[in-house]
Amino acid sequence: MNRWLARGWPAPHWPSIRGRARTDAGPLLLTAAVIAAVALLAGAAPALLRAAADRAVQDTVSRAGTDSNVLVRANWERDDGPTGGRVRMPNLAEDLDDLRDKATWALGPDLDAALLPPVATVDGPILSISGGSVPRTFQFTYLADDLDGPDVTWTAGSPAGPAVSDQYVENPYDGPPWPVQVGLSEADAAALNLGPGDRIPVRDGRGRDLDVRISGIYRPADSADPAWRLAPALLHPVPGVDGVGTTRFAGLLSRESLPDARLAVDEDQLRRTVHFTPVPAALTWDATAALVSQVVKLKATSGASSERDQALKWESQLDTTLREARARNSAASAQAAVLLAGVLTATVLVLLLAADLLVRRRTPVLGATRQRGAALPDLGAELIIESAVVSLTAAAVGLALARAAAPGVSWAWAVPVVLAGALAGPTLGTLAAARASRDRRQPANPAARRWIRATSQLRRAAVQAAVLLAAVAAFVTLHQRGLLPVAPDGDTGELTGDLILPISALALGALVGALVLLRLLPLGARFVLRGALRSRRPLAVFSAAQAATTAGRALPPLILVTATALASFALILGATVTRGLTDGAWSTVGADARLDVGADATSATPALAERIAAAPGVRQVVVAQVTDSARVFSDSTLFTPRLVIVDAAAFQRLLATTALPDAPALTRLTAPGPTPGDVPALVRSSDGDLRVGTRLQLPRDDAPAISLAAVGTAPSVGGANDVVIVDATALANAGLPAAPNTVWATGPGAAQAMSNTGVTADVVLREDVLRAQRVAPLTTGLLRLAWTAAAVLLALGLLGLALAAAAGAPQRWQTLTRLRTLGLRPRDVRWVAAGELLPPVVVVAVCGPLLGALLARLTLGPLDLRLLTGQAADPAAVLPWWLLGLVSVALLVAAATVVPVESALRRRDRLSEVLRAGE
């Protein structure tokens, strides 16, 4: 020590460092392997999840289709002429170009970079084509992108031209229909059997004939041009878009015929819109916050759509779509962080045990070195150099592999593992060396011995109380605050300080469970020992005594219970998500297939349902009127739930054929209401505002509101949280007949039957929803992480078991050898060893999965798994018993293997060598 004080800094003895490293290469390599493996996982998982988040944003926007477009509308300048007519405005196309440029400039650079170049459209009203056996509709449309519209080849005739050559024309309001020329696609022309020069027999909603003439027939140069998606009827007839059984055709306007189109219809019927379509590939998680902010800002500055001015009116669901994607990503990040925190906790414990094993091997050497006069700082420095080299090298290898697997590797999660690897060994080793130079004798004074024991117990109790308090705080924060960022738009995707506590809740919960078991194990072992002492079998006594002796060791049970519980949790999480996807698909669709009928075709819904019901393989078909954001009042509150008007009995039968929960309360809808005149209703709301017993008013146009009485809790319909269900017959009796717009069907033939209705765009199939959810980037990413985490945790648990057995082996065989000096037979030694090793593992194999199930029950709710599964509510934990059983079996098999292996290894040692080593 004096030399150390004189120098002031440690002077490591390099040959000793090299010698110790060579001697203990095995444990050091094991430590390095653990650090490298976990650094690989901890480094790659966040990067992979980030990549999955980018793909999820892109996937969400792609799936949203045109809903995620950014639209800008603006009214036209009025065209009132000075003589009481309407003036032909030849510069409408230029006005449209100005609008497009103005809107593009307003986007700002971030949003502009995420969107395709704009396409401006001008749409006329939906006109009906007279004649023909089936209802046909027609719309003329003008498309203009940067290159003046998508390229076409005119196969007959010519592009649409102006109706008049004069620059200034005023058409009286009561004048004849103004002629307008349009081009037709080959497919549309063939279907209508018309050609250049023909007049299309169209009529507006008020029954007035329009003069629409075909200037030419075109063929698109590239039918995949995104501009065509805005008006697919310009390429070919589109069935069903204007109602069941209808077919829409479209005529292409030109810059020259656009002014005529305006005069051909009423002043406000020609609408101009600039469409910005997102480029999914250009969207990243990082960019979404700025994009959401910009879209919201644009919508906030938007003029009122009812006002007759030319201000830009912005419309888009892009902000909502991105917000939902961000919420899902945040939830997935938090769920991944919870799993990683569990893996890191188990790894740190395993590294502590590995360090403990290493120090046990080295204690004689370190003690001798210390007794020969080595200073503790020198010894500590030597050990730190060794462990730092091992830990940092291993972490670097792990992170390099992670970088190869996923660019943008995150090193932050690897820090706790590297610190544990670098510090545990030196700390324990220095303490062991310090103990070697202290008097180890047991004090003769009983009070001194009690004091030593009490101090040790107090120290341990303080650590356990600290862990317990941290766990309580973590669980309270988890349940009160949740895991999602407080301000979703401000979420950067990184782990922030306020999330560390709730994310640690699972790991801390597992530690507390392990500590409880740690307290109970010695009690149980002593109880068993008391029973064994009453028996006449010496092996039972010695086994129980050995088990009771080692039951007090903290690290082995801590590791085994923690790793097993966390592995079980990961398995439960994976199973819950997997099952949740199935339930989510049922919840989203409501049946095997759903048909959403357009508002103008509801009269055909019952006939459509009958056709579907008659199809083979269809078990149940139910029609309903489903109205989102319906207005329902209580005494003082406006609610906007999903209103479902359905035949209650049929709906109940339908639910019985699905995996959705039954709703016995539906029978109350056909019973008389609690008050005469009230229509019974089932209600459901996420915030509990819609309660059973509430009286509601359903307003009607030009008639008194209908009173509803909430008589029970409604099932979730289509994943909506706020739902009001009423019986169609009861409501019709009250004066409001239903106009069904939804058809649900179940049965193996339901999907086929729905698809054959000819309105495929509105059919939602459960299998399609489930398939899409299963391959969604975040879902697959989280599931892979859950299964990987479970495997890693199980491996850590088994490694912990092996390390614990190895660390305890010298003492165990020392004791067994002493028992042999008392006359214990060699073949009995294995039974005593098994009696020591197996009982705690059996307890862990039973309690670990149970603890995992308990933790899942306590923590799955705040994890917001429903955001990934698409379920209406947080899913209940699904316990995959056979997988949990495998975890237990793996532990038991490993423990059962340790005993014969250890016996075989120790059998070679002479008793004298074992005893000499123990002296």
Added chain:
Amino acid sequence: MSDEPLLRVHGVERRFRTGPTVVHALRGVSFDVAAGAMVALVGRSGSGKTTLLNVIGGLDRPDAGTVHVDGTDVTALDEDGLSRLRREKVSYVFQSFGLIPVLSAAENVAAPLRMARVAPTERERRVALLLELIGLADHAQQRPAELSGGQQQRVAIARALAASPQLLLADEPTGQLDAETGLSVMALLRGIVESEGVTVLVSTHDPVMMALADRVIRIHDGHLDEEAAGQRYAPGPDAG
């Protein structure tokens, strides 16, 4: 005491190989010990005392020579035979006590009796007698951690005597004890020899222990250098 020696060691050799180096721990050691004698085995550290005790107790096998305990050739016994020998005839006391920490003093003493499947009543009687003998009757229910080092070694001695062995091998039993406690333990061993008639072979550095022995065997580099048979030992140069 019988004229027939209880322990007969003849030409025992034991070599240890450490890499290319061969260490001769015992080189043709031969001696006899009569029944009921207390023999001190003295020598420097590494002189071969513990090796000799291990060979005698069957914990180690000699490279050459024979060891007879009560007429039984220990070197010819298989593992089961050795176990039976240790259950019935030979017992040990070690420097580090070797008690089972979760068992009380009485239960530790009873361990060999359980192994020998002695009936509970007889076992309890024998344990009470031994605890009385070592002066720890009042500490019967205390665990090793609640006992001092000297008390633990007394319990270890009682355990070694539990199965009424003919030969007690004690390897530096006072090595971890202070002088005063060590003296009381040695006095206990001496008393046991006289009261129980057990033959004790004890390795020690302690001159007081040597003074209590009936005979001292000095071992040096695996040879018996000196044997002071039939007389109490007077401290020599190694006693220090």
